[in-house]
Amino acid sequence: MIELKSLSKTYSSKNGSSYEALKDIDLRVDDGDIYGIIGVSGAGKSTLVRCMNLLERPTAGQVLIDGEDITHYQGRHLFELRSRIGMIFQDFNLFTQRTVLKNVLFPLEIRHDGHSSALSRARELLELVGLSDMEDRYPSQLSGGQQQRVSIARALANRPSYLLCDELTSALDSLTTASILALLAEINRTLGVTIVIITHAMSVVQAVCNKVAVIDGSRIVEAGRVTEVFSSPQARITLQLLGLEPVTAAAPAAAGATGTINAHDPSDTKREVASDA
Amino acid sequence: MPDFLTAEFWQEYGTLLGQATIETLVMVASSTVIAYAVGILLAVVLKLTESGGLKPQPVLNAVLGWVVNMGRSLPFIILLIILIPFTRMIAGTIVGIRGAIVPLAVCAIPFVARMVESSFSEVRPGCIEAAQAFGASTMQIVFRVFLPESLPSLIRGAAITCITLVGYAAMAGAVGAGGLGDVAIRYGYYRYQGGVMFASIVVLIIVVQLIQSLFDLVARRIDKR
Ligand SMILES: Nc1ncnc2c1ncn2[C@@H]1O[C@H](COP(=O)(O)OP(=O)(O)OP(=O)(O)O)[C@@H](O)[C@H]1O
Ligand SMILES: [Mg+2]
Numbered sequence: 001m002i003e004l005k006s007l008s009k010t011y012s013s014k015n016g017s018s019y020e021a022l023k024d025i026d027l028r029v030d031d032g033d034i035y036g037i038i039g040v041s042g043a044g045k046s047t048l049v050r051c052m053n054l055l056e057r058p059t060a061g062q063v064l065i066d067g068e069d070i071t072h073y074q075g076r077h078l079f080e081l082r083s084r085i086g087m088i089f090q091d092f093n094l095f096t097q098r099t100v101l102k103n104v105l106f107p108l109e110i111r112h113d114g115h116s117s118a119l120s121r122a123r124e125l126l127e128l129v130g131l132s133d134m135e136d137r138y139p140s141q142l143s144g145g146q147q148q149r150v151s152i153a154r155a156l157a158n159r160p161s162y163l164l165c166d167e168l169t170s171a172l173d174s175l176t177t178a179s180i181l182a183l184l185a186e187i188n189r190t191l192g193v194t195i196v197i198i199t200h201a202m203s204v205v206q207a208v209c210n211k212v213a214v215i216d217g218s219r220i221v222e223a224g225r226v227t228e229v230f231s232s233p234q235a236r237i238t239l240q241l242l243g244l245e246p247v248t249a250a251a252p253a254a255a256g257a258t259g260t261i262n263a264h265d266p267s268d269t270k271r272e273v274a275s276d277a
Numbered sequence: 278m279p280d281f282l283t284a285e286f287w288q289e290y291g292t293l294l295g296q297a298t299i300e301t302l303v304m305v306a307s308s309t310v311i312a313y314a315v316g317i318l319l320a321v322v323l324k325l326t327e328s329g330g331l332k333p334q335p336v337l338n339a340v341l342g343w344v345v346n347m348g349r350s351l352p353f354i355i356l357l358i359i360l361i362p363f364t365r366m367i368a369g370t371i372v373g374i375r376g377a378i379v380p381l382a383v384c385a386i387p388f389v390a391r392m393v394e395s396s397f398s399e400v401r402p403g404c405i406e407a408a409q410a411f412g413a414s415t416m417q418i419v420f421r422v423f424l425p426e427s428l429p430s431l432i433r434g435a436a437i438t439c440i441t442l443v444g445y446a447a448m449a450g451a452v453g454a455g456g457l458g459d460v461a462i463r464y465g466y467y468r469y470q471g472g473v474m475f476a477s478i479v480v481l482i483i484v485v486q487l488i489q490s491l492f493d494l495v496a497r498r499i500d501k502r
Contacts, residue, residue, distance in 0.1 A: 053410055075414075083412030093403035096502045097425050107411040109421065138501035151407075158411070 002029040002052055002162060002196070007061035009047050021047040023218045025061070029211075031161075034188050034195045036209035036226070038202065038241060044218045045198045049164050052196065053085045054078060065162075083111055086155030086193075090167035092147040094139040100126065100150050101135035107157040125153035129183060145176035152183065156193070163187070166198045181208045202241050206230070214238045281476040290473055293460060298480055301456035304374050304446045308381035309439050315382075316389025319345065321419055323390065324397045331405070331415050348387030353445050356384050357452065377454035381445055389438055396430035397423050429500035436492030440485050447481065457481050 007025040012018035021044045029035045039045050050056040051063060054073060062071045065081065073081055094103050104125055108118040126132050129149040139147055148168060155163055165184070169177040185208045187193050197209060205212050205226060213223035214235055221235040229238065239245035280286050323341055326334035351359075357380045364371050364379040400423055408422045424431075450458025457477045465474020 055406060055409060079412040079414055081412070082410060085410075087407070087410035089403060089407065091403055093401070093407040095404055095407075095422065095426060096401075097428060097500075106408070106421070110408075110411055110413045110417055140502050154411075164410075 001031055001064075001066055002194070003027070003062075003064040003067075004048075004051065005062040005064065007048075007051060007058050007063065009044075009051060009056060010059045020218050022051070022058070025220055027213055027220060027223070029162075029194060029196055031194050032188070032192065033211055034185065034197065034209045036197050036199060036205035036212040037215060038199055038205055038212060039215035040200060040237070040241075043215045045200075045215055046166055048215065049166050049196060049198050052162075052164055053082050053087060079110075083107065083158045084160050084162070086158070086160040086163040088148070088151050088155050088163065088165040088168045090170045092139070092144075092151045092171075094147055094150055094154070096139055098138075099135065100131060100137050100139070100142070103139070103150055104153045104157055106154060111158060121157065122153070125156055126150075128156075128187075129153045143176075144172050145180065148172065148176075148180055149183070152180075152187070156187065156191070161194060163193050163195045164198075165195065167200070168197070169199070169201075169204060177204070178207065184208055202243075214241070281472040281479075286472060286476070290476065294457075294473075294476055294480055297455070297457045297460040297477065298484065300374050301443065301446050301458070301481075301484065304377050304381060304449070304454065304456055305439055305442045307378050308385055308442055308446075309435065311378070311382035312385035312389045312438065312442075313393075313435070315386045317393050319386070319390035320393035320397060321423070323394045324423070325415065325419075331409075331418060345387040345390050348383075349391065351384075353380070353384050353448055356380055357449060372453045374455050377446065377449040377456075381442055381449060384445060385438055385442055388441065389434075392434040392438065393427075393431060396427040396434055399430050400426045429496045429502075432492055432496040432499070436489050436496075439488045439492070443481065443485055443488070457484075 004025050004027040007022055007027075008020065009022040010018050010020045025048060027048075037045055037048060047056055051058050054063065054070065058071065062069050064070065065085075070078075070081055095106065098106065101119075101122055104122040105118055108121065113121075123132070123135070126135055129152055131146060131149055131153070134142065134146065139150065142150065148171075151168075163184075168184075169180055172180065181204065184195055184197070188195050188208075195208075197204060199205060209226050211224065212226050212229050213220050214229070214237060215221070216235065216237040222229060222233070222238050230242065233239050233242055233244065236245060240247050281290075319341065323338060323345070324330060325332045326338040326341070328335060328338070330338075360380045360383060361371050363383075364376055368375045368379050370376045404426060405418060405422055408418050413421065446454065446456050447458025447461070450456045450460070451462050453459065457480055461474045461477040461481075464470040465477070
């Protein structure tokens with residue numbers, strides 16, 4: 001279980017200006033979820049997911065993993081924690097000078113895993129993502145979809161309980177997207193990995209997520225089970241994302257969203273919605 | 278036909294030029310190795326401590342950057358003189374190839390530091406972030422991401438360093454360091470033997486070309502991007 005409690009993140013620059021990328025976020029991802037976090041560009045999605053493994057330090061609030069407050073983890077504790085959380089990126093971020101196999105081995109090398117068991121683990125994962133015959137290739141010799149498969153295998157190397165995906169299909173065509181999402185669903189089902197998917201596409205949420213949080217203007221404006229949120233969307237941004245309300249040239253987002261809503265218990269059927277929606 | 282193209286010329290001066298070439302190569306190779314040992318260390322510190330780096334330390338970064346820039350702005354010939362006491366202490370002499378290696382290395386250190394730092398900057402931030410996300414420590418990121426990911430670029434940089442040092446080694450030759458520069462000056466300038474000077478220049482050109490081609494070849498072979 002990943003919990004964010006009253007989480008805020010303010011970026012401050014040297015010239016004294018500051019920007020609140022996340023405001024008072026409450027979110028709970030339960031074990032087994034495929035949790036979608038959707039919003040327009042600049043809404044704060046990446047910042048939110050990066051707070052989950054502390055690539056970004058929240059300025060206020062807490063991050064809890066399996067009930068344990070990790071907000072102030074440092075050094076060895078932090079490294080150990082991160083190795084239990086896989087991460088997948090929009091532009092793959094594979095190591096260009098390593099082969100496919102060595103890319104998958106990377107997280108295992110970091111944990112000093114025994115070489116022979118690591119090797120068989122890496123091969124097993126390449127089998128899972130359907131790239132067994134490409135272990136000696138380099139990332140530059142792969143298509144985008146293949147590269148993303150490698151990065152999924154790499155993210156799973158340490159048998160993480162959680163997989164964080166930041167726009168993992170944004171660089172891919174629709175068919176490749178569908179196959180990658182199907183792979184994620186399979187990983188969730190067979191390995192029991194809890195998945196968080198950041199996206200700006202409703203279709204991604206519809207395809208694989210069981211829960212969704214809509215983020216707009218640094219706040220979560222709506223959250224709950226996908227079926228519920230989609231059958232009776234409340235926030236204006238959600239309607240816009242679903243194509244049910246026109247988007248004006250001025251602002252694609254419901255920029256004036258003021259109310260805070262708590263999205264801590266999506267299983268609770270009653271959903272709270274931003275006050276101005 | 279210029280006299281250095283004749284067999285007699287090479288019978289007379291071949292050994293001298295061969296010896297000088299070896300001396301130049303020894304000076305360049307040893308000072309490059311020393312300069313990289315220290316330069317890479319400085320580059321790592323510069324890269325890690327920059328703002329937005331893995332261990333931001335603005336003051337340390339600024340001071341070190343300033344020292345490196347100062348080192349780079351000193352003309353080699355002046356460095357050679359300033360370093361005389363230091364060279365004598367380290368190498369035991371200030372002449373010959375031993376005496377030249379110390380100032381050559383010292384001169385190349387800040388140059389190498391900047392070159393390596395810029396190679397490190399070519400590593401995509403996303404790769405570093407991925408390594409962090411998998412729980413890599415800062416040192417693991419240095420050894421398993423920065424160095425291997427920038428290796429082709431480091432090798433291309435090493436070619437530039439070596440070639441620059443060939444030039445500096447020739448300059449050191451003017452003050453008695455040995456090598457091809459020494460031969461060119463002694464024979465060409467003091468004894469008016471233009472042929473020997475031309476021959477040593479031709480050898481220098483060949484040495485530079487070979488260094489460039491060799492390093493290019495290696496860099497191309499290992500670069501998988
Ligand atoms: N390091 C930073 N310093 C200052 N501001 C930042 C920083 N990182 C992000 N921001 C700001 O925070 C806001 C949210 O950024 P974030 O990357 O989380 O958006 P996003 O929802 O992921 O957008 P996208 O869909 O374009 O990736 C943006 O307005 C961005 O400009
Ligand atoms: Mg983003």
